[in-house]
Amino acid sequence: MRAFLFSNKNPANNKFKGFLIVNTHVEHKNRFLLNLIQQKKWYYLGSVLSVGLASYFLYLVPTIGRIAIDQIVSDSAAVDGDLTAQLFALFTSVHEKPEQLLMAGLAIVLVTAFAGLFMYLKDYLAATACEDTIQTLRNRLFEHLHKLDERYLSKADSGDLVQRCTSDIDTLREFLTLQVMNIGRTVVLALIMVPLMFMQHVWMSVLSLFLVPVVIYFACTFYVRIRGLFQQVDDAEGELTTIVQENLTGIRVVRAFARQQHECDKFDHYNRKYSDLNYRLLCMLANFWSTADILCFCQNAILLFGGGWLVVNDYVSIGTYFAFIGYINMLIWPIRQLGEELSEAGKATVAINRIQQILDAPEEVEQQSLVDLPDDFTADIEFDSVSFSFDQQKPALNNVSFKVAAGETIAIVGPTGAGKSTLIQLLMRLQDYQQGSITVGGIELNRIARQQIRQRISTLLQEPFLFSRSLRDNIKLGHKLATDEQMVTAASDASVHHTIKAFKQGYQTLIGERGVSLSGGQKQRVTLSRTLLKKAKMLVLDDTLSAVDSDTEHKIISALHKKRGEQTLLIITHRISVCQQADRIFVMQDGCLVDSGSHQALLSRPGFYQQLWQIQADQQQAADQPNLV
Numbered sequence: 001m002r003a004f005l006f007s008n009k010n011p012a013n014n015k016f017k018g019f020l021i022v023n024t025h026v027e028h029k030n031r032f033l034l035n036l037i038q039q040k041k042w043y044y045l046g047s048v049l050s051v052g053l054a055s056y057f058l059y060l061v062p063t064i065g066r067i068a069i070d071q072i073v074s075d076s077a078a079v080d081g082d083l084t085a086q087l088f089a090l091f092t093s094v095h096e097k098p099e100q101l102l103m104a105g106l107a108i109v110l111v112t113a114f115a116g117l118f119m120y121l122k123d124y125l126a127a128t129a130c131e132d133t134i135q136t137l138r139n140r141l142f143e144h145l146h147k148l149d150e151r152y153l154s155k156a157d158s159g160d161l162v163q164r165c166t167s168d169i170d171t172l173r174e175f176l177t178l179q180v181m182n183i184g185r186t187v188v189l190a191l192i193m194v195p196l197m198f199m200q201h202v203w204m205s206v207l208s209l210f211l212v213p214v215v216i217y218f219a220c221t222f223y224v225r226i227r228g229l230f231q232q233v234d235d236a237e238g239e240l241t242t243i244v245q246e247n248l249t250g251i252r253v254v255r256a257f258a259r260q261q262h263e264c265d266k267f268d269h270y271n272r273k274y275s276d277l278n279y280r281l282l283c284m285l286a287n288f289w290s291t292a293d294i295l296c297f298c299q300n301a302i303l304l305f306g307g308g309w310l311v312v313n314d315y316v317s318i319g320t321y322f323a324f325i326g327y328i329n330m331l332i333w334p335i336r337q338l339g340e341e342l343s344e345a346g347k348a349t350v351a352i353n354r355i356q357q358i359l360d361a362p363e364e365v366e367q368q369s370l371v372d373l374p375d376d377f378t379a380d381i382e383f384d385s386v387s388f389s390f391d392q393q394k395p396a397l398n399n400v401s402f403k404v405a406a407g408e409t410i411a412i413v414g415p416t417g418a419g420k421s422t423l424i425q426l427l428m429r430l431q432d433y434q435q436g437s438i439t440v441g442g443i444e445l446n447r448i449a450r451q452q453i454r455q456r457i458s459t460l461l462q463e464p465f466l467f468s469r470s471l472r473d474n475i476k477l478g479h480k481l482a483t484d485e486q487m488v489t490a491a492s493d494a495s496v497h498h499t500i501k502a503f504k505q506g507y508q509t510l511i512g513e514r515g516v517s518l519s520g521g522q523k524q525r526v527t528l529s530r531t532l533l534k535k536a537k538m539l540v541l542d543d544t545l546s547a548v549d550s551d552t553e554h555k556i557i558s559a560l561h562k563k564r565g566e567q568t569l570l571i572i573t574h575r576i577s578v579c580q581q582a583d584r585i586f587v588m589q590d591g592c593l594v595d596s597g598s599h600q601a602l603l604s605r606p607g608f609y610q611q612l613w614q615i616q617a618d619q620q621q622a623a624d625q626p627n628l629v
């Protein structure tokens with residue numbers, strides 16, 4: 001099992017408090033699966049009761065056979081026990097033997113029908129309880145995924161997560177519907193039949209059950225041995241799923257770098273590992289089945305030989321001999337199956353652990369005393385000596401302080417890795433700042449609920465993501481109740497309306513997973529429409545115009561500036577043309593805010609901004625020069 005959980009070492013201000021909250025949460029969720037099953041306990045109990053009744057009726061089948069052979073056909077044995085006496089009295093209520101045998105036959109049909117009825121009831125109750133349990137678990141997992149802490153998500157392996165949420169859940173479902181029920185049925189069957197067998201004949205019972213402890217021991221030790229292997233097989237499957245998923249997502253990157261063969265070789269390596277582990281597992285299972293079969297047939301042979309000897313020497317009647325052969329065949333095969341059920345249960349315990357690990361992963365924690373940020377809040381922002389580190393080694397932000405007035409447009413520039421996106425992550429409360437203070441509308445940010453601050457800020461993150469739905473659905477994700485006119489206005493402001501209109505189905509055009517049928521720039525503009533449609537008092541764009549040409553960029557920025565003063569606008573960019581239109585520009589380097597001011601002010605002093613301007617001016621000049629070739 002890969003180390004999936006990360007340690008929760010967080011030197012935040014509320015370190016100890018946060019730790020307690022997270023751990024109480026984990027404890028709560030540890031019981032989640034158990035609670036879920038407990039909620040359906042009456043169904044499961046009903047199921048066990050049904051299987052008990054069914055077992056009792058099944059027990060009656062050989063018993064009736066015994067009465068028919070000993071008392072009706074042979075007249076040889078005395079009637080023993082209340083039950084057999086009552087059954088015998090029932091069959092002999094008619095005088096002729098053929099009629100008595102007919103009644104015994106009908107009784108067998110009747111008790112088998114009852115056994116079948118209770119078996120059906122058992123399956124019905126178990127299936128209802130299990131499907132409800134699994135459905136609730138799936139919903140809970142999905143909800144939990146959406147609430148997971150950003151630090152967990154950034155380290156999580158999505159292929160493995162998908163496997164845990166799909167095939168591990170299926171394994172758990174099979175466990176609850178099949179294995180738990182079959183194991184329960186075998187145990188109940190044994191608990192009912194074994195005492196009744198001993199009550200009938202001690203030595204025949206001993207002979208019948210002679211090898212049963214060996215079969216049970218063998219099945220249980222096998223289960224323990226195979227559990228680790230099941231886990232390895234599951235992990236290998238997870239690795240394989242991850243490779244397939246990554247390759248599908250990044251197939252163009254692989255092609256662009258002509259790395260197909262490398263990826264195929266890598267896949268082959270993991271595929272081989274998975275197959276080898278599966279092969280080992282199948283060999284172990286084959287060993288188990290053949291040995292278990294031999295043990296079961298030996299048990300039958302012991303009863304045939306020993307019981308036959310007792311019959312020949314008149315210690316036991318033929319009817320009892322017949323009945324015990326029936327009992328042991330009813331009992332030994334489910335016990336032999338116990339091995340399979342237990343090994344499948346082994347798989348399920350691995351799956352339960354893997355699901356539990358997700359459920360135990362920390363969710364985003366809120367402070368106890370939250371303050372409401374009203375709809376009409378003043379959209380100003382203040383960072384005061386804010387520091388933040390992802391890994392407690394190198395700070396991603398170091399002592400950053402600035403003020404942004406409501407309605408101001410700020411461009412943020414800086415080399416890659418300077419901490420620009422981290423700034424936005426803190427503002428969106430995707431990460432919690434560890435030192436200093438951030439206020440929005442005069443309220444300390446960590447006292448505003450995450451959900452609320454994310455509703456108040458309209459953000460477009462660096463990676464444009466589109467769902468495999470229509471363009472309309474993708475854009476309206478920003479504001480579900482928006483009218484079509486509002487949607488078109490947002491798309492026009494993002495300079496993508498004409499592109500969409502050119503599609504045959506316009507806004508109804510379906511886009512493939514991650515919008516593969518759109519170009520990078522088109523995707524950026526569709527996601528920008530979605531962000532603009534949200535109409536929040538703060539708009540944050542994280543390097544979102546990098547894939548659009550400068551003409552389109554100019555149109556988009558002009559559209560944004562039409563609302564100048566209405567919205568606080570933060571734009572992370574690498575383009576001087578965007579900075580020129582901002583009220584102020586922040587220059588970030590190595591996690592610090594190293595300079596700020598207007599375009600003219602920053603140009604007048606040496607530094608990163610001046611260099612950036614110089615490089616882009618040279619590039620522009622080179623592009624404007626006529627081609628001399």
Ligand SMILES: Nc1ncnc2c1ncn2[C@@H]1O[C@H](COP(=O)(O)OP(=O)(O)OP(=O)(O)O)[C@@H](O)[C@H]1O
Pocket residue numbers: 154390391396414415416417418419420421422423462
């Ligand atoms: N999830 C993360 N876990 C650990 N370190 C991270 C994480 N995200 C970013 N970092 C690190 O934090 C630092 C700042 O990253 P950030 O993404 O804020 O830079 P940036 O200025 O936005 O860069 P770019 O212009 O390339 O997007 C970098 O050193 C980066 O490696």
